[in-house]
Amino acid sequence: SQQGEEDPQALSIQEGENATMNCSYKTSINNLQWYRQNSGRGLVHLILIRSNEREKHSGRLRVTLDTSKKSSSLLITASRAADTASYFCATGGAQKLVFGQGTRLTINP
Amino acid sequence: GAGVSQSPSNKVTEKGKDVELRCDPISGHTALYWYRQSLGQGLEFLIYFQGNSAPDKSGLPSDRFSAERTGGSVSTLTIQRTQQEDSAVYLCASSFGGRQGGTEAFFGQGTRLTVV
Numbered sequence: 371s372q373q374g375e376e377d378p379q380a381l382s383i384q385e386g387e388n389a390t391m392n393c394s395y396k397t398s399i400n401n402l403q404w405y406r407q408n409s410g411r412g413l414v415h416l417i418l419i420r421s422n423e424r425e426k427h428s429g430r431l432r433v434t435l436d437t438s439k440k441s442s443s444l445l446i447t448a449s450r451a452a453d454t455a456s457y458f459c460a461t462g463g464a465q466k467l468v469f470g471q472g473t474r475l476t477i478n479p
Numbered sequence: 480g481a482g483v484s485q486s487p488s489n490k491v492t493e494k495g496k497d498v499e500l501r502c503d504p505i506s507g508h509t510a511l512y513w514y515r516q517s518l519g520q521g522l523e524f525l526i527y528f529q530g531n532s533a534p535d536k537s538g539l540p541s542d543r544f545s546a547e548r549t550g551g552s553v554s555t556l557t558i559q560r561t562q563q564e565d566s567a568v569y570l571c572a573s574s575f576g577g578r579q580g581g582t583e584a585f586f587g588q589g590t591r592l593t594v595v
Contacts, residue, residue, distance in 0.1 A: 407582075413584075413586045466535055471520065
């Protein structure tokens with residue numbers, strides 16, 4: 371079974387708008403990571419947030435983590451057509467990385 | 480190149496045949512992961528290697544699936560007596576596998592397996 375669950379499963383917005391995706395998980399974690407996948411092949415790491423951090427920024431990305439609610443959110447500001455992809459959260463515990471089902475983001479021109 | 484390399488990129492096989500999928504991780508990475516992804520779905524964890532520790536095989540779906548990692552580097556995922564439901568993209572990733580676990584993972588481009 372998957373550790374993380376992303377919400378929504380699919381999101382379609384206009385270029386320039388902000389996109390927010392959420393991730394919920396079940397067990398304690400050391401860190402939470404977000405990845406992007408284009409065209410159903412390899413994933414690319416976007417950002418990692420540790421369990422003792424609450425917010426992290428990287429360019430147009432903002433990630434929050436609420437360990438009390440076991441949830442995280444990924445915000446992409448000023449979206450671009452190139453942001454169209456699937457986004458996955460992954461939780462890292464003592465060992466393996468476990469991924470959620472992903473959010474399919476479509477940016478409309 | 481310095482990335483994770485998987486071969487073959489595509490594999491078509493007949494039902495009942497065995498297949499071997501190869502993964503060359505990034506040099507120096509102690510952790511290696513195999514995942515399976517069906518069309519439009521999430522990543523299903525298969526197996527995890529970390530250094531010299533016993534691998535975590537908890538995600539292997541049946542005893543037809545096995546994996547090895549030789550010399551702490553190259554890994555081979557073997558599927559015996561393939562079935563049509565084995566058709567998927569098989570993704571390999573590697574990382575430094577820090578003590579805190581789950582450091583940034585680098586993915587290969589995957590092997591698309593089609594069982595006909």
